[in-house]
Amino acid sequence: MLTSGVKHVDLGVFNMIQATKDGKFKGDRDLQFTLANGGMGLGKINPAVPKALIDKMIGIKQKIISGDLKVPTTIK
Numbered sequence: 001m002l003t004s005g006v007k008h009v010d011l012g013v014f015n016m017i018q019a020t021k022d023g024k025f026k027g028d029r030d031l032q033f034t035l036a037n038g039g040m041g042l043g044k045i046n047p048a049v050p051k052a053l054i055d056k057m058i059g060i061k062q063k064i065i066s067g068d069l070k071v072p073t074t075i076k
Contacts, residue, residue, distance in 0.1 A: 003042050003043045003044065003057075004042075005040060005042065005043070006040065006042060006043050007033065007039070007040060008033065008038060008039050008040065008041060011038055011039055012031055012039060015031070034065075035061055035064055
């Protein structure tokens, strides 16, 4: 297995508490956690995975963050 996606729920909880503390929390909306804002990430990568695949995956991640690659939100 290459790796798994990781949801950084701890970051979401921390950000919500910090916003509440600062008087900036706005309820009644969904919070968005993405690769770009650190809310999503990658798990530990198996050391048996070739570096070329890891580099390719990192390149894809950067394209998603930059907006050059759009991840589908629905299955066609």
